[in-house]
Amino acid sequence: MLSWEQxxxxxxxQRERAWVEVDVSAIAHNVRQIRSLLSxxxxxxxVVKADAYGHGATTVAQAALQAGATWxxxxxxxxxxxxxxxxxxxxxxxxxxNHTPEQIRAIAHWHLQPTLCTPRQALIFAEVLADLPQPCSxxxxxxxxTGMSRLGTAWQEAAAFVQLVQRLPHLTLASVYSHLAxxxxxxxxxxxxxxxxxxxxxxxxxxCGIKPPCLHLANSGGTLSDTAVHYNMVRVGLALYGLYPxxxxxxxxxxxxxxxxxxxxxxxxxxxxxxxxxxxxxFVADRELKIAVVAIxxxxxxPRNLSNKMEAIVRxxxxxxxxxxxxxxxxxxxxxxxxxxxxxxxxLLGQDGNEAIAADDWATTLGTIxxxxxxxxxxxxxRIAIDQAPPNFRSKKSW
Numbered sequence: 001m002l003s004w005e006q007x008x009x010x011x012x013x014q015r016e017r018a019w020v021e022v023d024v025s026a027i028a029h030n031v032r033q034i035r036s037l038l039s040x041x042x043x044x045x046x047v048v049k050a051d052a053y054g055h056g057a058t059t060v061a062q063a064a065l066q067a068g069a070t071w072x073x074x075x076x077x078x079x080x081x082x083x084x085x086x087x088x089x090x091x092x093x094x095x096x097x098n099h100t101p102e103q104i105r106a107i108a109h110w111h112l113q114p115t116l117c118t119p120r121q122a123l124i125f126a127e128v129l130a131d132l133p134q135p136c137s138x139x140x141x142x143x144x145x146t147g148m149s150r151l152g153t154a155w156q157e158a159a160a161f162v163q164l165v166q167r168l169p170h171l172t173l174a175s176v177y178s179h180l181a182x183x184x185x186x187x188x189x190x191x192x193x194x195x196x197x198x199x200x201x202x203x204x205x206x207x208c209g210i211k212p213p214c215l216h217l218a219n220s221g222g223t224l225s226d227t228a229v230h231y232n233m234v235r236v237g238l239a240l241y242g243l244y245p246x247x248x249x250x251x252x253x254x255x256x257x258x259x260x261x262x263x264x265x266x267x268x269x270x271x272x273x274x275x276x277x278x279x280x281x282x283f284v285a286d287r288e289l290k291i292a293v294v295a296i297x298x299x300x301x302x303p304r305n306l307s308n309k310m311e312a313i314v315r316x317x318x319x320x321x322x323x324x325x326x327x328x329x330x331x332x333x334x335x336x337x338x339x340x341x342x343x344x345x346x347x348l349l350g351q352d353g354n355e356a357i358a359a360d361d362w363a364t365t366l367g368t369i370x371x372x373x374x375x376x377x378x379x380x381x382x383r384i385a386i387d388q389a390p391p392n393f394r395s396k397k398s399w
Contacts, residue, residue, distance in 0.1 A: 014382040018263035018296040021350070022055045024063040025387045026258035030242050031067035033253040034234075037223065042230045045071035045216070047237035049079055049095065053374040054301075055241060055259055056383040058086040064240060065090055073235055077103055080112040093141055095235075097121065097151055104128040113139045113174055117151045122165050129170035139174035140165065142212075146178040146197040147190065158201035159208050166210060175214035176205065180229070183221030184245035191222065195229055221245040224252045243359060243370050257358060259374060260350025261381070263296035265314075266329070268340050277331055278323030283308055291322070292334040294346050299327045301377035302348065309365050312346045316353025 035044055046069040052060035061072050061083055072088070074080045075096045083092055089111075097117045098107065104125055107114050116122050122140070129138055142161055145152035153161045158176070165171050178198050182190045198217055205212060216233040218226075223234040224245065242257035244250050270290050277283045277291065294312070298304045307324045314337050322333045334340050349357055359373040366373075 014384055015262075016264070018261070018294075018300055019382045019384050020054070020377055021260040021262065021384050021386050022059055023256070023258045023260070023388050024059060024385050026242055026256040027055075027060055027063040027240065028067035030240055030253075030255050030258070031064050031069055033255060034223065034236055034239055035068045037227065037253065038230060038234065039227075041232065043071055043214075043233040044069045045073045045093065045233055045235045046240055047073040047095075047235055048083070049073060049075035049237070050375045051079075051379075053237060053241050053371065054377045055374070056385070057082055058088070059383065059385045060240070060258075061086075061088055061090075071233065073237075077106050077110075077112065081106070081110050084110045084112075099124050101128045105132065108132065108136055108138055113141060115143050115151070116140050116165065117143050118153055119161055119164050122161075122168055122171065126168040126170050135170055137170050137172050139172050141175045141177060142173065144176065144178045144198065144201055146194040146201070148179045148181045148194075150179070152178060155197045155201040159204040162205050162210055162212070163208055173210075173212060175216060175233070176202065176212040177214075177216040180217060180219055180222045183219055183225055183229075184249065185221075186246070186248050188225065191225070191229075219245075221249070224249045238371060241374060243374075257350070259359070259377075261296075261301075261348040261377065262350065263294050263346050263348060265292045265340065265342050265344045265346060266295045267293040267342060268334070269293075276323075278307075278326060280324055282324050283322040288335075289322075289333055290335045290337075290340070292319075292332045292337075292340055292346070294330050294332060295328065296348065296381075297326045297328040297330055299378060300381050302330060303362070303366060303373075303376065305366055306362060310362065311357060312348050313350075313352040313355045313357060314340065314344070314346050316355055318355055318357075 046064035048057045048061050051057050072090055072092045073095050080092045080094055093113050095115055098114055099121045143152035144155045144158050146155045165173055180191050180194055215231040217231055218229040218234040220236050220239040222229045223236055238245055242255045271285055273285055273287050275285045296302055302325055304325045310321045311318045312332055319332045319334050321330055323331045359370040362373050363370045
């Protein structure tokens with residue numbers, strides 16, 4: 001039996017089965033494109049929650065900050081801690097709601113910046129911070145509900161909320177913000193209504209003699225749709241990863257998808273007419289076919305509902321997937337590919353030669369959104385950072 005020192009390393013085995021490639025040059029390109037829409041007074045927050053939409057939070061955060069983002073956004077405290085443990089010291093806003101003493105102490109310890117959604121949360125934060133062995137002042141961000149009907153205090157109560165926070169010890173107002181529900185919609189009626197309500201809330205706050213140091217409202221859709229909602233900062237997620245929130249926004253910027261999903265062929269076989277493929281025989285060959293078994297399945301994030309509805313790219317050529325996608329494997333009809341061998345690479349998402357398959361393609365087929373596709377790739381798929389920039393622009397940083 002081989003000792004651990006003699007056994008193959010995980011690093012060497014990363015591309016043995018299936019993996020996700022993350023193009024850090026594409027992330028940097030997208031940051032520069034987004035920044036080109038913003039005025040000098042508007043900061044860019046790179047939203048790296050959900051492991052940077054499946055791209056790898058630390059890798060994306062470092063690339064985005066190098067390219068011009070100055071803030072990071074996460075959904076949970078552990079996501080923020082991961083960034084801190086990686087040595088990232090940029091401001092990190094926790095977008096989710098937290099209110100237990102353990103959560104508050106962790107936020108303070110790791111120098112994260114929390115979202116406060118209600119006056120009650122503000123009172124709890126102030127009380128817990130006062131009881132710390134070394135009481136500290138914590139920068140907090142107040143969230144208003146202007147029509148998303150999710151987190152946040154009603155916009156009509158904004159002035160009272162801000163005044164309470166201003167009075168409480170150990171809390172320092174860092175920003176007031178809200179979230180747009182329909183920013184990517186071609187019909188901007190609801191988005192404009194939300195903006196008007198946000199403006200009304202800010203006017204109430206200003207009337208009390210308080211000027212929040214930072215205002216932010218726009219997500220990716222808002223950032224690409226309307227400069228009037230940029231304020232002091234924009235929070236960009238999907239566009240950072242090279243995808244557009246809606247088709248009509250594709251002409252605004254030249255974004256590059258950063259994620260590619262690849263896997264290897266593990267077996268090639270020829271089957272006769274009438275042969276069923278995979279569980280349930282949901283596909284039966286109507287002629288002799290050459291089939292490639294590929295080492296990726298729904299346990300890796302390939303939706304089973306794509307069975308018999310998707311394609312992959314082999315040697316720059318599209319080929320159909322056939323039969324039910326299984327937990328660890330799927331099958332392709334590679335009859336049109338000559339002399340395909342075991343170990344060759346298949347592209348599930350991304351580009352190979354002149355052909356490309358996007359997360360949007362899967363989302364359209366499934367009747368869902370590209371956000372869900374990106375976030376669905378599981379962690380048994382290694383994330384491998386690559387840099388496809390031209391040599392003159394290639395990063396010297398090793399991820």
